[in-house]
Amino acid sequence: MKRGFTLIEICIGMLLLSLTLLGFLRINSFASHSAMDAYYKFMAQQLANEPIEVFRAMGYERIKNLDKKPLPGYPIGTTESIQEEVSGERYPVETSLFSRTIELEKVEEDGVKGFLVKVSVFPSGSNKISAWLVRQMVNATGLVIEEVTQ
């Protein structure tokens, strides 16, 4: 005759199993969170880098005149939700859940001038991105240096 498990043994086993599974679940949840955080952080980083790259491509002289001729999609000094489509260019769907602030600061060292472009990207209010992101804001800083034409 086989001897079965006693109730106590089963309870202890289930407790151990539960604890193990809970641990796994916890780890899994943390990993999932981490994965989603990395994903959205990466997306936010790209959104933060984007204006810097655009401004660098446009050059110092154009940036100087941004107050007179603003660039659609890249407002200076205000926070705006990122549009999924700007001037025919489409962003990934979830980018509309982010907001972005772009600031320009004039800098000069030893006679060479430039603009410091500071970009902050963060979730637009409470949404799934804000739930996943560990740090709620991603910052990027870039420099646009004046062109000297001979």
Place this chain on the structure above:
Amino acid sequence: MILLIFLCAILALAVLTTYFMFVTSNAQLQTNVLRMKSSCQFLVENAVEEAYSRLAKATRRPDSPEFKWFVQNPSSDLPINTPLTTKVASQVAPGADCSITVNARIIEKRNISSRGKEYSDDLEGLGSVELNAVVTLESRMAGKTVRHAISHHDFRVASIINKRDNHKNRERYANNFICDYILFIRDGVQEFVDSDGKLLNRAEPIFNLHVDLDPWKNTRLPIEQLGKVFFGDSSNDGKLKYVFLNTNDATFKTIVPNLGVNRVADKAHCLKLFPTLEEQADKLDGLVGYYMGNSLPAKGKHLLQAAGFTPAQVEKLQNRSRKLAEAQFASELEKNLEPGMDIFPPGAGRGFPLEYAASLLEGDIRQRFFYAVHFFLDFMNISDQEYVVELNNKTKHDLDGHFPVVEVSDPSAMGDFTAFYEEFPRLDDEWIQAGNYSIRGKYEDWFSLYHYENAMAPEKINQKYRSEKPDILGEVVSPAFYTLNHEKCESIKNTLPLQHFELYFYTFNNPKSFYSSHLLRKEGSELVLSLNGNVLILGNQLIALGGPDYSAIRIEGRGSIVAAGGFKILSPILKRADFDTLVLFAAGEGSSISLDASPIEAGLVAMNKALDGRILNTQPVTIKGFYACDRVLNIWSGSDWPTNQQIELFYDPAFKSPVETLYTVGIARTPVLYRITGGDG
């Protein structure tokens, strides 16, 4: 068995969970690494951009180490600081240790153009410079990231002022030879002839030259930094042609030699001249005659008055001088007796040293002046004063009794003086044969401060004067001009400045692109023209600079603008710094530079192959730079030069460098090669 399966499931779950954990942690890490790499990339791009901007700015200053490094073409690298990039690195990559280095290296430099022409100087040339930036970021979270950026840019080193010792000739073509001159009229000899001399000899001169006066400091310019004067002859027919300047009160003492003919004639000599006196020869013991020669200005007054002549006497003398000139020079051209343009005005407290004047006049310019010799008898030592009264009545009392004068050219003086006129030439010939200067009054036009030895302006100078005054003549400088192949020109027609197009020019396809270019900007009420080298504007349109919206055109940097269609200057042109220079060159046939504003602090050149380039001014204008054209007016007729449109012309010493050639360095902004590479530590 079930338990085993269960345990295996638990184990598998543990492995998967751990792996998932590892993967997601890795994703986090990768995000950080990507962010670090992205920052590193930004920084290395910024470093190269800043290095370029810093280099381009520094090379605009001739005294900067960067400028000297480019010109001297060393083999060593040039480290470039990038403080702006370093400053923002902490914000771009917070928490990371950052290291930024940028070096410039000249990859190659050549001083022969693509057309096979040698540039005028070994240091001139085209080349490529490499900017090599390395940025290293290191953080605990993302490890070490390194990015290299390499950017190659074309550059050129062009001479903007070729060194010129005023006492020596150039030996090859120089792009900017025209900057040597304060006044350069390429077809000036022919224009002088066409204008009956009015180009240079007018009651109201066209040019008021201030050769040796610093136009800003109002002090004497250093001798070695003076501008030259040139009147060219484009005909190349081998004939002797000169331009003549009539001397005037202000200049003649400075320019014209003091011939100083003073000869004492004894009693016997006097009796030969006046044989009627021989009847009472015994009463004439003590009789002395004097020949007194003087160089006089063509139309001056105050020098004669200073010598004791009354205004009426001056007028008489000048009328005689005019008659003398008319008798001596039959052509209409030579009748022009107005005082000439002052090349070396003495000014208040200034006297121009002639030894330098000789090296400044490269055109064939001769001074014309009235050489008057007066003969008078001195009766002071004759004891019988009653007879002196009689003698005075016998001899001609000219000039209202100032002193008795006998003039050979005056027919009215004949009569009792017939013998004088017969004997005088013979005595004069003897006098000349004995090696002395003539005692016959006349207009002299031989006096030149230099001589020539080439086909464009053959040598002709009074040998006697040269032997007497070798110190004044000094070393002879002949005008020498060259073709682009560095061959000596036989005719001034065959040379023009700024011919190295492939090396020197920043080219605009049309005026519109020039107007909207980085060279022009508005600053307050001024239009700033920022130059670094030479600019060519294609097309035949007129280039208008300035206007009612601008109080001035402000010049920054050194260079020239060449336009075939010419220029219209609507606002004053002012320099920002002493060493700034602007040359405007109207290069097309029929083109001109029209000046509607004053002052103009620039060099002006209107020359072309058709020899009709001109500089026009609608009002009196002050030019602080230089003035170079083919002709002042194309056709001289009637009123010739408009009244009240004088040109005050000062030479800007920034256009003359006696010791070293001055260059500009230009680095192309667009790279010919751009590469970013990287690695992780």
